[in-house]
Amino acid sequence: xxxxxxxxxxxxxxxxxxxxxxxxxxxxxxxxxxxxxxxxxxxxxxxxxxxxxxxxxxxxxxxxxxxxxxxxxxxxxxxxxxxxxxxxxxxxxxxxxxxxxxxxxxxxxxxxxxxxxxxxxxxxxxxxxxxxxxx
Numbered sequence: 001x002x003x004x005x006x007x008x009x010x011x012x013x014x015x016x017x018x019x020x021x022x023x024x025x026x027x028x029x030x031x032x033x034x035x036x037x038x039x040x041x042x043x044x045x046x047x048x049x050x051x052x053x054x055x056x057x058x059x060x061x062x063x064x065x066x067x068x069x070x071x072x073x074x075x076x077x078x079x080x081x082x083x084x085x086x087x088x089x090x091x092x093x094x095x096x097x098x099x100x101x102x103x104x105x106x107x108x109x110x111x112x113x114x115x116x117x118x119x120x121x122x123x124x125x126x127x128x129x130x131x132x133x134x135x
Contacts, residue, residue: 038097
C-alpha cells in the first residue's frame with residue numbers, strides 16, 4: 001500500500017525551545033546534528049523543487065524557513081529565518097544544512113555552508129557563504 005506524504009507543523013517558538021534543549025545536553029555538538037538534519041531536509045527540497053535557485057527560494061519561503069532568500073553567487077542572504085533567536089553566536093544550523101545540500105547538488109562538489117552574519121547576534125539579516133575548499 002502506497003503511503004501518502006505527511007508533514008507536521010512546528011511553530012518557531014517550539015523549534016527554538018527544542019534546539020535549546022539539545023544544546024543543554026549536547027552543547028556545540030548539537031549544532032552539527034542540526035546542520036546534518038538540514039542536509040536531509042535539503043535533499044527532499046531538491047527532489048521537489050529541483051536545482052533552479054528561484055524554485056529553491058520559493059520552496060524555502062513556502063515551507064516557512066525564511067521570509068526571503070537572495071542568492072548572489074556563493075553568498076546567500078536570508079531574511080526572517082525561523083531559526084533566529086537571541087544568542088551570542090549564529091543559530092541557523094538547519095538552514096545552513098539545507099543550503100549546503102542545495103549547492104552540493106548544483107555543483108557536484110562537497111561544500112560547507114558558513115553563517116557569517118545572523119539575526120540572532122543582532123545582525124540585520126542572516127548571511128551564508130558556500131565554501132568548496134573545506135579541509
